[in-house]
Amino acid sequence: MSENLENVTPELVKRKRRGAFAEVLFRLSKSPLAMFGLAIILLLIFCALFAEAISPYSPIKQDLMHMFETPSAEHWLGTDEFGRDILSRLIYGARVSLQVGFIAVGIALVVGGMLGAVSGYYSGWLDNSIMRVMDVLLSIPQTLLAIAIVAALGPSLMNLMIAVGISAVPTYARIVRGSVLSIRSMEFIEAARAVGSSDLRIILRHILPNSMAPIIVQSTLGVASAILNAAGLSFIGLGIQPPNPEWGAMLSGGRQYIRDFPHMTLYPGLAIMFTILALNFLGDGLRDALDPKLKR
Amino acid sequence: MNDVNDKYIIVKNLKKYFNTKRGRLHAVDDVSFEIKKGETLGLVGESGCGKSTLGRCLIRLLDSTSGEVLLKNKDNDSYVDVTKVSASEMKALRKRVQIVFQDPYSCLNPRLSVWELIAEPLIVNNIYAKSADMRRRIRELMDTVGLAERLENSYPHELDGGRRQRIGIARSLALNPEFIVLDEPVSALDVCIQAQILNLLNSLQKEFNYTYVFISHNLSVVRHVSDRIAVMYLGQIVELCEYQDLFKSPLHPYTQALLSAIPLAKLDVKRERIILEGDVPSPIEPPNACRFAGRCRYACDKCRQGAPELKEHEPGHFVACYRAGELNN
Amino acid sequence: MSENNNNNLMLDIKDLTIHYETDSGVVHAVEGLNLQLGHGETLGLVGETGAGKTTTALGVMRLIPNPPGKIKSGEIIFNGENLLDKSEADMRKIRGGKIAMIFQDPMTSLNPVMTVDKQIAEMIKLHRNVSESEALKLAGDMLELVGIRRERAKDYPHQFSGGMKQRVVIAIALACDPELLIADEPTTALDVTIQAQVLELMKELKTKFSASMILITHDLGIVADICDKVAIMYAGRVVEYADKRSLYSNPIHPYTNGLFKSVPSIDEDVDELPVIPGLMPDPMDLPKGCAFHPRCALAMNICSQEQPKMCDFGNGHCAACHVMAKRYEL
Numbered sequence: 011m012s013e014n015l016e017n018v019t020p021e022l023v024k025r026k027r028r029g030a031f032a033e034v035l036f037r038l039s040k041s042p043l044a045m046f047g048l049a050i051i052l053l054l055i056f057c058a059l060f061a062e063a064i065s066p067y068s069p070i071k072q073d074l075m076h077m078f079e080t081p082s083a084e085h086w087l088g089t090d091e092f093g094r095d096i097l098s099r100l101i102y103g104a105r106v107s108l109q110v111g112f113i114a115v116g117i118a119l120v121v122g123g124m125l126g127a128v129s130g131y132y133s134g135w136l137d138n139s140i141m142r143v144m145d146v147l148l149s150i151p152q153t154l155l156a157i158a159i160v161a162a163l164g165p166s167l168m169n170l171m172i173a174v175g176i177s178a179v180p181t182y183a184r185i186v187r188g189s190v191l192s193i194r195s196m197e198f199i200e201a202a203r204a205v206g207s208s209d210l211r212i213i214l215r216h217i218l219p220n221s222m223a224p225i226i227v228q229s230t231l232g233v234a235s236a237i238l239n240a241a242g243l244s245f246i247g248l249g250i251q252p253p254n255p256e257w258g259a260m261l262s263g264g265r266q267y268i269r270d271f272p273h274m275t276l277y278p279g280l281a282i283m284f285t286i287l288a289l290n291f292l293g294d295g296l297r298d299a300l301d302p303k304l305k306r
Numbered sequence: 307m308n309d310v311n312d313k314y315i316i317v318k319n320l321k322k323y324f325n326t327k328r329g330r331l332h333a334v335d336d337v338s339f340e341i342k343k344g345e346t347l348g349l350v351g352e353s354g355c356g357k358s359t360l361g362r363c364l365i366r367l368l369d370s371t372s373g374e375v376l377l378k379n380k381d382n383d384s385y386v387d388v389t390k391v392s393a394s395e396m397k398a399l400r401k402r403v404q405i406v407f408q409d410p411y412s413c414l415n416p417r418l419s420v421w422e423l424i425a426e427p428l429i430v431n432n433i434y435a436k437s438a439d440m441r442r443r444i445r446e447l448m449d450t451v452g453l454a455e456r457l458e459n460s461y462p463h464e465l466d467g468g469r470r471q472r473i474g475i476a477r478s479l480a481l482n483p484e485f486i487v488l489d490e491p492v493s494a495l496d497v498c499i500q501a502q503i504l505n506l507l508n509s510l511q512k513e514f515n516y517t518y519v520f521i522s523h524n525l526s527v528v529r530h531v532s533d534r535i536a537v538m539y540l541g542q543i544v545e546l547c548e549y550q551d552l553f554k555s556p557l558h559p560y561t562q563a564l565l566s567a568i569p570l571a572k573l574d575v576k577r578e579r580i581i582l583e584g585d586v587p588s589p590i591e592p593p594n595a596c597r598f599a600g601r602c603r604y605a606c607d608k609c610r611q612g613a614p615e616l617k618e619h620e621p622g623h624f625v626a627c628y629r630a631g632e633l634n635n
Numbered sequence: 636m637s638e639n640n641n642n643n644l645m646l647d648i649k650d651l652t653i654h655y656e657t658d659s660g661v662v663h664a665v666e667g668l669n670l671q672l673g674h675g676e677t678l679g680l681v682g683e684t685g686a687g688k689t690t691t692a693l694g695v696m697r698l699i700p701n702p703p704g705k706i707k708s709g710e711i712i713f714n715g716e717n718l719l720d721k722s723e724a725d726m727r728k729i730r731g732g733k734i735a736m737i738f739q740d741p742m743t744s745l746n747p748v749m750t751v752d753k754q755i756a757e758m759i760k761l762h763r764n765v766s767e768s769e770a771l772k773l774a775g776d777m778l779e780l781v782g783i784r785r786e787r788a789k790d791y792p793h794q795f796s797g798g799m800k801q802r803v804v805i806a807i808a809l810a811c812d813p814e815l816l817i818a819d820e821p822t823t824a825l826d827v828t829i830q831a832q833v834l835e836l837m838k839e840l841k842t843k844f845s846a847s848m849i850l851i852t853h854d855l856g857i858v859a860d861i862c863d864k865v866a867i868m869y870a871g872r873v874v875e876y877a878d879k880r881s882l883y884s885n886p887i888h889p890y891t892n893g894l895f896k897s898v899p900s901i902d903e904d905v906d907e908l909p910v911i912p913g914l915m916p917d918p919m920d921l922p923k924g925c926a927f928h929p930r931c932a933l934a935m936n937i938c939s940q941e942q943p944k945m946c947d948f949g950n951g952h953c954a955a956c957h958v959m960a961k962r963y964e965l
Contacts, residue, residue: 496853573879
């Protein structure tokens with residue numbers, strides 16, 4: 011099938027696909043909030059990629075002469091309890107936080123999305139067994155589940171992402187299943203079957219694109235909670251190991267000094283907040299841009 | 307029509323039951339009939355009478371509970387049972403049997419453009435090796451159903467109901483089918499657009515010799531398009547005959563009531579209006595009796611004790627009613 | 636339209652214009668509409684989807700969703716008073732009390748979590764000073780009147796079939812003895828035999844309550860069955876207005892003619908149905924002159940220039956068409 015699509019009608023597919031992508035970008039560009047979100051995300055990705063080049067100091071080098079410094083010309087955002095430059099730690103931290111956020115959500119989305127789509131499309135015993143397992147997982151608090159997984163796998167960045175990702179799988183499975191169920195009963199699914207479409211094609215081409223809206227919204231929120239979750243795990247020593255910089259760890263590290271040196275928690279907090287805000291704006295814009303009905 | 311004896315589709319004792327929490331729902335209950343090549347069989351009845359379910363069973367969009375749907379093979383006189391072929395054989399059969407859906411607002415994926423919608427049947431069935439051929443075919447189809455070329459990048463929500471229904475028709479024609487189930491293709495359309503679509507379906511049939519099953523609740527529309535008409539009530543065919551006979555001399559009391567209930571756009575037409583009491587009874591575990599007996603003003607004890615079979619009362623005029631002969635006038 | 640007996644009119648809509656102002660443009664839903672309805676009359680408002688029938692009805696009820704809808708100009712004189720000058724509080728008394736509306740879909744116009752007698756009683760209590768128990772008793776009476784046994788009063792809407800639900804909706808509409816009943820496609824969602832039952836009931840009750848009625852429909856058969864007067868709407872305007880008998884025997888406007896011809900007949904064979912070519916114009920971009928001229932086989936030069944006026948073709952049979960006015964030398 012897919013082979014046929016690529017080999018036989020390259021011109022057609024290319025023409026349509028490029029058109030559609032350009033169309034979505036064009037529509038996205040009409041929403042100022044979405045563009046603001048996109049700009050911040052791009053900035054963060056840039057920071058993460060070129061952290062070595064742009065950060066003024068090493069993120070782990072201690073400088074005990076300059077502990078707890080408030081923002082100044084040398085240290086734009088001040089220093090922490092070991093005299094490490096907060097700006098540099100934030101820039102390097104973007105690397106870890108973005109990775110954790112995106113990859114964990116990616117894992118959750120792929121696994122949960124597949125389970126949910128299969129479950130919703132083929133109701134019956136398969137649906138029942140998948141969803142009961144998901145219910146069991148949902149009944150365990152997400153953080154506790156992540157702790158259990160990462161404790162079993164051993165603390166590392168990869169395992170952290172897997173743990174955070176898996177603990178979010180049931181949420182995605184539920185959302186995808188719900189929207190698949192509502193789309194599945196629509197007549198155009200039957201129409202697709204009537205012209206001979208395979209189940210896989212129906213799921214990928216007809217059902218998933220039409221259930222995008224709630225998935226995109228949940229994913230953008232999910233990245234945010236994944237970052238916070240990872241921070242929580244780092245805090246109890248199961249995630250990023252010190253002295254490696256990570257926003258969540260910085261946030262919790264600065265917590266005990268918050269009365270005297272609020273800048274230590276303020277900046278990582280702001281970084282997390284802006285990332286989440288940007289993702290939400292982008293997600294909203296994307297959802298609208300992907301819906302041809304909202305085109306004008 | 308080619309030959310009078312040319313049975314193109316033979317439906318034998320077709321049943322479709324759904325299991326519900328309250329018992330078995332008899333959506334289609336022991337239905338048998340034949341369709342000739344190039345003929346239009348009208349299927350009328352009220353909502354819930356099983357006409358759409360029957361239509362879907364005919365082309366295996368739904369699996370039947372029991373019975374046969376025999377479709378004549380292209381090259382010889384043998385038949386293939388649509389209800390029993392394997393999945394891979396069914397995929398090949400899909401090119402021969404097609405459906406046009408009722409609601410042009412929900413039967414098209416809102417995220418696909420007109421071009422993509424019409425291309426879909428061609429792509430999933432690997433019809434064309436060259437994209438140029440496919441493009442030509444799509445243009446041709448759009449032309450056949452009367453869609454302007456400039457609309458090819460439009461999305462369904464930008465078009466009116468009539469144009470959407472034309473897309474649905476183009477999709478079903480794409481694979482060069484022989485047999486098309488039209489499931490209420492004009493019910494969601496305004497009268498002017500309805501007339502345009504009916505004319506289109508008519509001229510397509512003339513050009514390509516399609517065999518139609520035309521499902522509708524609108525008797526005047528069915529009369530306009532059909533050669534023969536089957537009236538359904540609660541999962542069963544109660545009357546089946548040539549279209550003129552049905553309107554001239556309806557034999558089943560339900561058909562008579564149905565005909566008298568059509569609001570006519572004419573004044574001073576003298577006719578007796580039979581107002582049926584009550585609603586259609588539940589199709590869940592129906593009793594073994596004439597299903598119309600409860601609302602029928604002619605019902606006698608016999609009607610309540612056993613179900614009448616569909617019998618040929620006059621040549622070519624089938625009716626399922628014990629008292630059919632007595633009631634005619 | 637005839638001006639002789641204006642004092643007898645129950646409803647006189649003058650030059651009503653309703654627009655929906657959306658981001659992408661102004662939808663001209665109703666444009667300079669004139670309509671009159673006498674006491675005890677039933678008027679059929681006929682037209683295709685998007686002709687402005689429902690907007691007109693909502694306009695009379697002052698229920699146009701705002702934004703984006705807006706009544707731009709005109710008067711709606713109901714029993715001598717202009718409804719457009721009324722305060723919202725006054726309108727609330729009129730809605731359901733003097734003017735009641737029956738909506739198309741009985742499935743969605745009833746509250747699913749409230750028993751039907753409570754829904755009727757709620758309406759009665761809103762407009763009359765009665766106690767709860769009295770209202771419930773009256774509700775039971777109303778149900779019996781529409782052919783539902785009193786025992787079923789405590790049932791929820793989902794326990795009724797479509798036809799029965801529409802009966803409940805009718806009971807609610809009639810609960811406060813309205814003077815004007817607006818029924819928006821009341822039987823479109825119903826099957827033919829059930830439709831026949833409901834139409835029969837509406838005819839009977841209309842006489843009993845001696846109310847006037849505006850029946851919105853696209854089905855000329857239903858109009859033939861129960862209306863006295865007919866108004867044909869096209870692109871937000873009334874293009875023809877006449878007594879039913881006069882309209883059915885001698886339709887004047889080319890659109891009305893096309894409408895009649897495109898309905899398949901149940902006693903004549905035709906190979907091809909005569910169709911009106913083309914589509915309804917986009918209400919955001921109405922053609923200049925007569926809105927129907929691009930689809931009209933008879934169109935002349937003037938049709939694309941000037942909006943035709945309503946002319947009386949005799950005995951109150953009015954139509955807005957340049958060609959016909961010329962032909963009849965009006």
